[in-house]
Amino acid sequence: MFDYLIVGSGLYGATIARELTDSGKSVLVIDKRPNIAGNVYTKPVEGINVHIYGAHIFHTNNKEVWDYVNQFATFNRFTNSPVANYKGELYSLPFNMYTFNKMWGVVTPEEAAARIAEQKTAAGITSPANLEEQAISLVGTDIYEKLIKGYTQKQWGRPCDQLPAFIIKRLPVRLTFDNNYFNALYQGIPIGGYTKMVERILDGIEVKLNTDYFTNRDYWNSVAEKVIYTGPIDAYFNYSLGNLEYRSVRFETEVLDKPNFQGNAAVNYTDAETPWTRIIEHKWFEFGKDENGNDLPKTVISREYSSEWKPGDEPYYPVNDEKNSTLYRQYKALAEKEDKVIFGGRLGEYKYYDMDQVISEALSLSGKLK
Ligand code: FAD
Ligand code: UDP
Secondary structure (H helix, E strand, O other), X not given: OEEEEEEOOOHHHHHHHHHHHHOOOOXXXXXXXXXXXXXXXXXXXXXXXXXXXXXOOEEEOOHHHHHHHHOOOOEOOOOOOOEEEEOOEEEEOOEOHHHHHHHHOOOOHHHHHHHHHHHHHHHOOOOOOOHHHHHHHHHXXXXXXXXXXXXXXXXXXXXXXXOOHHHHHHXXXXXXOOOOOOOOOEEEOEOOOHHHHHHHHOOOOEEEOOOOHHHHHHHHHHOEEEEEEOOOHHHHOOOOOOXXXXXXXXXXXXXXXXXXXXXXXXXXXXXXXXXXXXXXXXHHHOOOOOOOOOOOOOEEEEEEEEEEOOOOOOOOEEOOOHHHHHHHHHHHHHHHOOOOEEEOHHHHOOOOOOHHHHHHHHHHHHHHHO
């Protein structure tokens, strides 16, 4: 008999498992996948750590979380600076003076601010009610049309005026020449890959892989006093109130016989016609290595295709629009009535959490449980 059964070995489950173990509790972790680490799982291919479930860049302003992860990994000094490719025109991201200069030929911050204000006024937006209006009021119609509209509709499979405004607020808008995608004090990639970091977090803790909680729920409930469940909340309740919507992603990964495919870790294809949203070239996450292709003659790239989740797919992104948020609240009310089970993580809470937020939430819950 364990004190806790933890369903899921992603960053949320692993952090809780570490903290509870260190406070003297007995813990068993199960995961239905053949590997630990959930969506941050990386695997070496041709000497390159490939981000199997999508590119992950650790970034945070939370010093407690940064200090926490640094106990388990050394982080390199990678800074995310994706490039947008709109029909062959290249633009810097996030939206900053390099972007504005390329788009409009403006040179000073005043000129850029005036151009944005002019386009916002022409669009007649006073209080933005959805992603489209929010985007235009932040960066104007030209940037919205070329760098946001097509990408967002591919990513979310919904028109921009039916998506919540907060999604676009994830991206900084700057009147400075700064291509750093994140406004974060701390940023980097764990040297050696995320899997190694999660292995260290889980060091000495029993983990059973290829083990789906639902195939024998009664048995798994009987092995522990409490269960911490980090899978999708609607799956836990057998989709009894209907299924929450998720976006899924299909990754097409290729090894190329050349040292350098695109010269950057991430290139976003922001037009509506290109079927993929972005191409990741994994070796460029490993900062300071191989700039001239001398160390590794090959490269690994992944094209990302976004799709609506259907049973059997991996649920990657919660769709936090009004309809789904309402349904989630109904599931949450059911979850609160469960005595034995605590729900957490990106899927358990149906929240668009970044890695640092997931760790912060896990530390907060384990603090309460201790
Ligand atoms: P997960 O990693 O999803 O772990 C849940 C685990 O539970 C999985 O291993 C799953 O197999 C297991 N599980 C589910 N159901 C069952 C079951 N029935 N039985 C047993 N096991 C089960 N965040 C950032 O900070 N920076 C980024 O650059 C970034 N990029 C991202 C890119 C993509 C494509 C995606 C999808 C997310 C990205 N994120 C990023 C977010 C990040 O992935 C999450 O915040 C974090 O990984 C969530 O951890 P988690 O433990 O909550 O969930
Ligand atoms: N986005 C965009 N164009 C881009 C990059 C992002 O329009 O080139 C929008 C898109 O709606 C996306 C959101 O900004 O969903 C947030 O981007 P982010 O890179 O944070 O998404 P994630 O890392 O979660 O995939």
